[in-house]
Structures are given as structure tokens and as C-alpha cells.
């Protein structure tokens with residue numbers, strides 16, 4: 001079991017906020033630039049097989065034409081091809097269906113290949129038997145965390161109201177992390193939840209999907225800024241630099257995308273610091289906006305001004321530490 005690594009006191013980070021970066025002291029990143037390629041990790045991708053039948057958001061009546069390009073199977077071989085081309089040999093597979101069956105489906109890939117270095121699965125945290133379900137799932141050391149599909153749930157404050165105390169205790173007992181799939185409207189409840197559970201290591205997927213395509217007066221901008229600044233300052237939460245191209249107006253080049261994202265990265269660096277930002281792709285959802293290589297190139301440009309240590313941390317070492325991933329084979 002490697003859960004202990006990330007269970008290390010989230011409150012410690014909270015206390016430091018976005019203050020001086022300690023990444024340089026982290027042995028995992030001390031070798032920085034020279035080893036950078038070897039340590040890269042995609043902290044957020046999906047694998048799915050439609051015939052399994054539980055991907056309602058993707059195949060249901062309301063799923064819409066916009067998702068048509070990804071309404072097909074995405075298998076291990078597909079993931080291996082795109083990551084290998086980017087020189088990435090480890091990835092975290094994240095749940096895409098609200099069923100424990102899908103989590104077991106993903107855990108099988110982790111047994112098959114070192115490419116799937118960890119799994120973020122799903123369990124109904126509001127179910128009366130949640131604690132037993134979570135303990136059973138967590139018996140597999142490849143399970144690193146759980147992700148309720150908060151963005152699809154009818155209550156924006158579901159996370160503060162519905163999970164049972166036993167479910168949260170079971171997550172903590174198994175040293176599981178919590179992946180927050182949220183939009184700006186969920187950030188205030190998320191802050192209340194994480195403040196109440198400082199011993200539950202958390203990561204905010206896709207930087208909480210800022211409304212990058214919306215006009216300046218859109219109320220989501222203020223919600224996002226206030227919410228993320230507070231989460232950075234007052235909690236130990238990490239944030240994923242992932243899934244952002246699908247939230248933006250269409251771009252034609254990595255340079256254009258990087259220019260649009262530069263202010264956002266500056267905000268995340270100020271609020272979370274380089275030791276709490278974790279790179280991921282959100283492949284294959286990413287491909288609705290751009291190929292894997294374009295996102296990789298975009299973020300390479302975006303991170304170019306950082307020190308080699310901080311770049312290596314964001315592109316892999318932070319993910320390894322947070323999710324407690326085994327060393328690269």
C-alpha cells in the first residue's frame with residue numbers, strides 16, 4: 001500500500017498556503033530537469049467501453065451531439081499510443097460512470113499494465129452500506145481515490161449534505177483521496193466540506209472548469225476567483241491543470257492556447273503554489289477540443305518560465321506524491 005504518502009498532513013500545506021515553494025526540498029523532484037521526462041505522469045484520463053452500459057452522460061438521451069466524437073470505445077491501446085508519443089509512461093485512470101462495476105473495470109487495467117499507475121473510482125457516498133463498499137474497493141492498492149460526479153448532481157451542495165459520516169470515515173481509514181469534479185457554483189460548498197475534513201486529501205479537477213469562453217461580466221468569473229483563492233489559501237487541496245481546452249473558445253495552435261491560459265496559471269500559482277498543481281490531460285474528453293499533443297505542447301509553453309524543479313513537480317512529481325504512486329518501472 002502506498003496510500004500513506006499522500007495522507008501526509010494536508011493541513012500542513014494549508015498552513016503554508018501559497019507561501020514559499022517547498023518543491024525544491026522534495027527529494028522526488030530534486031533531480032529536476034535531467035529526469036523530467038522519466039517522471040511525467042498524466043494524472044487524469046479515462047478509459048471506456050460503451051457496451052458496459054453505465055455511461056449515462058455520454059450515451060443517454062440528453063447527452064447531445066457535441067459528445068458524438070467521443071461516443072466510441074477508448075481502450076488501453078489508444079491511451080498507450082497517445083501517451084507514448086508524449087513520452088509519458090504512467091497515468092491515473094479516473095471514473096467516468098457512477099457505478100462500482102466501472103471502478104472494478106478500471107482496476108483490472110492497473111493489474112494489466114504499469115501505464116495505469118492508479119485509479120480514482122466511484123462509490124455512492126450517501127448509501128447506507130457505503131463504508132463496506134469503500135473498504136472492499138480499497139482492498140486493491142491500485143485504488144487511490146474516489147470521485148462522486150458532483151457536477152451532474154441536482155444539489156450544488158450535495159457534498160456537504162449527503163455523504164454519510166461512515167462513508168467519509170471509510171475513505172480516511174483507507175487513506176483514499178477525494179477528486180472534486182466541480183464547477184464554479186460548487187466552490188463555496190466545497191470549501192465548507194474541505195474545511196470540515198482537513199484530513200481528507202483533495203484535488204480539484206480541471207481547476208473547477210473556469211468559464212473561459214464567457215464574457216467578462218459573467219457571474220461565474222467572480223465565483224471562480226473567490227472560490228479558488230479561498231480553497232488555495234484555507235485548505236490543502238491540490239488543483240489539476242487539465243481539461244481546460246474544452247472550456248475555452250476554439251484555438252488553432254498551442255501558442256494561442258498558452259497565451260489565453262497564462263493569466264489562469266498565474267492565479268493558480270499565486271493561490272496554490274507550484275507544489276499543489278498537478279498536470280493531467282482529461283483524455284479522451286480533451287479530444288473534443290484538440291489532440292493530446294496540442295495540450296501537451298500548450299502546457300509545455302505555459303510552464304516554460306518556471307524553474308526545472310517546479311516544472312517537473314507539476315508534470316509528474318506532485319501527482320506521484322499526492323496519489324501515492326509507485327516509482328516508475
Ligand SMILES: [Zn+2]
Nearest residue numbers: 046094282285
Ligand atoms: Zn475527465
